[in-house]
Amino acid sequence: MKYLALIFLLMLSGCSGLKIDDSYQSEGHDSRVQFIVLHYTASDLPRSLQLLTGDQVSSHYLIAEQPATVYRLVDENRRAWHAGDSQWSGRTWLNATSIGIEMVNRGYITGPDGEKVWQTWSDQQIDTLIVLLKDIMQRHNLTPASIVGHSDIAPQRKVDPGPLFPWQRLAHEGLIDWPNPQAVAFYLTEFSQQMPSVEWFQQQLAKIGYAVPEHGELDQATRNVLAAFQMKYRPQRYDGEPDAQTAAMLLALSTQFNR
Template identity: 65%
Template sequence: MKTLPLLALTLLLGGCAGGLRFDDSQRSVDHSSRVEFIVIHYTSSDLPRSLQTLTTGGVSAHYLLPADGRRIYRMVDENRRAWHAGDSQWRGRTWLNASSIGIEIVNPGYTDGPDGRTWHPYPQAQIDRLIVLLKDIQTRHGVAPVNIVGHSDIAPQRKVDPGPLFPWRQLAAAGLIPWPKAAVVQDKLRQLDGRVPEVAWFQHQLERAGYALPQHGELDEATRNVLAAFQMKYRPERHDGQPDLHSAALLLALPL
């Protein structure tokens, strides 16, 4: 009889030694992916410096795409938080590191010279690989098209990447993001009848599109930065942050 308590103790200790055991037979139906946003960046450097920056601490991203498009570096698991968005806001959500996947694209960004700023283009092979990656992430996590954004969209007061030469239109053609149809833009231009709306109108429409900005009706630096970010994405040939008819028509035509 004395051996029974000893046997029970042995079994108990053996179970503890094996670690926690979970019963997965009952699963909740109420859950979703933590990933709500995909944020696109450029690295402002070449591949060796990009790898060094993204692996030595202080900043990180889930993926890194070299210029040749031959490979994709997976640098942080998707179930982990990467440090790429910083102080950010989109569609009312703030500090997006916890709810986003960050993609860094190897690109110098821009060079300032005596004749002004020169932006660097993206090789087509790199964009082709990016589109495949974006479709994969979007499908697996159910990311809404309006939530595939640039760093300049979520932090327009301090960031300009991925810049005016990033081909957002190609992402739209691939069905990844919403895009204003040309015919709708022309219709909105006719409706505006040559009248540029007030600054308060632009602030309201930009907020409706997802941007964070003041709503005081003044054309201050913060408002210009946000409007420039919008223009950089949808009308990159002119992104000076000044309200104009074409920007107003694009805002009205943007499907949300």
């Protein structure tokens, strides 16, 4: 009995004496990281650090504005709490499969007429983000389809990183996919003559990765997803209304996704 109790105590203490042979290694594995999610903090640096180092919300990295310092707050092998209730390409609750990058940016203030006045992004901060993204993507063997915004994975409740975030700059660096301009122009001619149905818009959004209803009704949930797509790819107008240009960009992008 004493012998069994000793074995139990040794196992609890991690000193069981178990020998593990590491001479064989499987090739059937990849990184747990499948996505990189971009956020803004909606606060200044001191408040951002205070919030992100507490026990309620966290991210793997925080990028300050001036100077554009990169703070590593959570090891990439650990799960940070940044995505919340989220979905992309059929995966849910993306904390477990993503790296979260928060950027110090106040987001927006509400103007006197109720309109949102968005804060611009500094070139230095975006330059630093690009270097960090390239490093993460290379180490985890990620594709351009892996980088998303919080508004992409949670369009019913989030708008960050917002319409002024320079997604096209990331596209120019090869970090995200972007609708081919020639394809957009071609499809725009077609859709200007006849708009596709709401169900078509929902199907194309789903192909790209968005969690969207597919019942053919232009409800608020569908408008929110359309607005998230427009904010990213056509930030000049992101009212959530289906239109010919949005349709053309959607088809150009979904065709690229499904080659």
